[in-house]
Amino acid sequence: MTDLLEGKTAIVTGAAHGVGRAAARRLARAGARVVASDRDHDALARTVAQIVEDGGQAVAFACDMRGALSASNLIASTLDAYGRLDILVNAARSVVPGTFPDGDDGALQDAFDANVRSAYVMSRAAARRMIAQAEADPQEGRGRCAGAIVNISSIAAQRTIPELLHYSVSCAALDQMTRAMAVALAPHRIRVNAVALGSVMTASLRDALRERAELREELVRVTPLGRIAEPDEAAEAVLYLASERSSFVTGQVLSVDGGRTVLDPLSAPAH
Numbered sequence: 001m002t003d004l005l006e007g008k009t010a011i012v013t014g015a016a017h018g019v020g021r022a023a024a025r026r027l028a029r030a031g032a033r034v035v036a037s038d039r040d041h042d043a044l045a046r047t048v049a050q051i052v053e054d055g056g057q058a059v060a061f062a063c064d065m066r067g068a069l070s071a072s073n074l075i076a077s078t079l080d081a082y083g084r085l086d087i088l089v090n091a092a093r094s095v096v097p098g099t100f101p102d103g104d105d106g107a108l109q110d111a112f113d114a115n116v117r118s119a120y121v122m123s124r125a126a127a128r129r130m131i132a133q134a135e136a137d138p139q140e141g142r143g144r145c146a147g148a149i150v151n152i153s154s155i156a157a158q159r160t161i162p163e164l165l166h167y168s169v170s171c172a173a174l175d176q177m178t179r180a181m182a183v184a185l186a187p188h189r190i191r192v193n194a195v196a197l198g199s200v201m202t203a204s205l206r207d208a209l210r211e212r213a214e215l216r217e218e219l220v221r222v223t224p225l226g227r228i229a230e231p232d233e234a235a236e237a238v239l240y241l242a243s244e245r246s247s248f249v250t251g252q253v254l255s256v257d258g259g260r261t262v263l264d265p266l267s268a269p270a271h
Helices: 018-029 041-053 070-082 105-136 165-188 203-211 215-221 231-242
Strands: 009-013 033-038 057-062 087-090 147-154 190-197 253-256
Touching: 009 018, 009 070, 009 105, 018 033, 018 041, 018 057, 018 087, 018 147, 018 231, 033 041, 033 070, 041 057, 057 070, 070 105, 087 105, 087 231, 105 147, 105 165, 105 190, 147 165, 147 231, 165 190, 165 253, 190 231, 203 215, 231 253
Parallel strands: 009 033, 009 087, 033 057, 087 147, 147 190, 190 253
Antiparallel strands: none
């Protein structure tokens, strides 16, 4: 345990699995009081139990972030539990496959609802609370930051993966929304950034590896660091962007990808 986030309260959506779970546990180890949210009740309870076993503070709020009232209810529950909100991590997301021109229009809408709209609605509710806290507390008004929002995105926003058209487009929208929100909230001293994931061993990737045995070798080949990351490694980036260590960082999309986005996988032509 550290005191980097001592006295701070953080909401982490998508906290039942993968990067969301790792982020919730990492923020708690840094001293934050965590409100963990997800629609998977049982797995969410395990996340909270792990945090408490590690000596941290956490409560669970089970909901589907695509629901119209989920954001306001989650904020209200956070205030009931801890009295304030300082950090929001939008880690709830869905890898929705889809191709063009044969893709399903409904799948595109599903991708936007899961990866863009939910983050937008949740960020708006959180930002309003953070602004109100700063205005109500003169002491807080003199600090560097009044709040931090971290969105979990993907390098799929920058790479063309034909089988993931819907997911890629929704992540590109999330990245742009991150930048726009950062500018809009800067006068209120609320920072907004994103973590773009490369190959991280999440449940969805593990499922994909089971279906395609050769995929692991492909991913390792196109990643300069030559391996697949663990969720805890992505959680360290979340901690950095959520803490005062990044107090002058906003509107950025930080790639945690082992160098994958800087590599052209083609071999040099023979002469």
